[in-house]
């Protein structure tokens with residue numbers, strides 16, 4: 001009795017297995033689609049920077065670039081000019097589109113005024129020189145060229161996607177739709193860039209500095225150190241996105257790469273330094289101002305507090321560059 005029941009059970013199980021297998025063979029596994037996906041063409045070698053359409057301003061900027069920047073930032077803006085071998089940190093590779101000093105959110109490109117500001121002031125503490133004497137027209141043009149280079153790889157991806165979608169060859173795209181593709185990338189990556197606003201600083205009081213200190217000792221000291229010397233426990237293990245060692249800034253020197261006014265420090269914290277372990281810092285405007293003033297006070301804590309008490313000189317005037 002028992003064994004015949006078991007036999008029936010076995011037959012039912014085997015039967016359903018056969019049905020499922022047959023379905024599988026006839027229709028394929030349930031998740032795969034019938035058509036194999038069309039491969040996106042690999043144009044990483046074929047599509048070069050020269051193929052990426054350049055505005056007239058950027059083309060003029062290229063001539064400025066050749067005069068003043070190419071030795072460090074390299075022929076194609078990849079940070080590999082002949083002088084780069086001797087530099088630490090390395091000159092920026094603009095094709096990678098990772099910029100530290102912006103007024104735009106983390107991961108976004110910088111706006112023209114952000115770039116003009118970097119070019120005008122240089123980046124103290126690195127070999128990026130200041131081009132203070134360069135005319136505004138040239139600075140804006142070379143900034144436009146930097147933007148041009150930093151959109152190139154997104155453009156190349158978009159061209160490959162377009163080829164896959166339309167079945168066109170690279171030659172056909174270059175002869176017809178390339179300017180539309182450029183306009184699309186530009187609209188998404190550049191024209192839409194919005195600066196993060198810097199609200200006016202609250203009055204700097206001992207209470208504000210104490211608020212800054214409290215947050216600093218909870219979050220920043222592991223990299224920047226308790227007294228701001230850049231010697232926190234994590235500082236010597238930090239790496240940038242290229243896996244190169246990088247250390248947290250020493251605040252006691254008073255040298256900042258991108259400006260040492262309170263509003264410069266405020267915006268650096270709001271945006272973070274893309275490509276480095278320095279994150280964008282969340283918090284209310286008051287907390288970020290408190291941190292900015294506390295960071296600036298670390299160069300000479302007593303003098304900062306005295307200036308606050310005498311009511312003078314803080315914060316510095318706004319710079320529109």
Ligand code: HEC
Pocket residue numbers: 064065068069070071072073083087088089090091092098099100101102110115118119123126127128129131142143146257
């Ligand atoms: C002597 C070498 C040198 C020259 C010449 C030079 N740079 Fe740089 N540049 C650097 C270095 C080094 C860095 C990276 C600094 C860092 O990582 O903080 C840099 C970074 C930059 C950045 C990146 C800023 C950011 O937000 O990340 C821009 C933009 C830039 N340079 C533009 C230019 C332009 C435009 C010129 C020419 C007008 C120029 N540089 C000339 C060395 C140079």
Ligand code: HEC
Pocket residue numbers: 100215216219220221222223224234238246247248249255256257258259265268269273276277278279281291292295
């Ligand atoms: C995970 C480590 C880490 C933490 C946490 C961190 N930083 Fe940084 N910070 C860095 C590194 C690394 C740099 C230098 C990047 C470079 O050289 O490009 C830096 C740079 C800076 C700069 C210099 C900007 C300039 O123009 O030179 C400021 C200001 C700053 N940090 C403030 C803070 C404050 C305030 C906090 C806490 C709220 C904080 N950081 C938390 C790693 C960190």
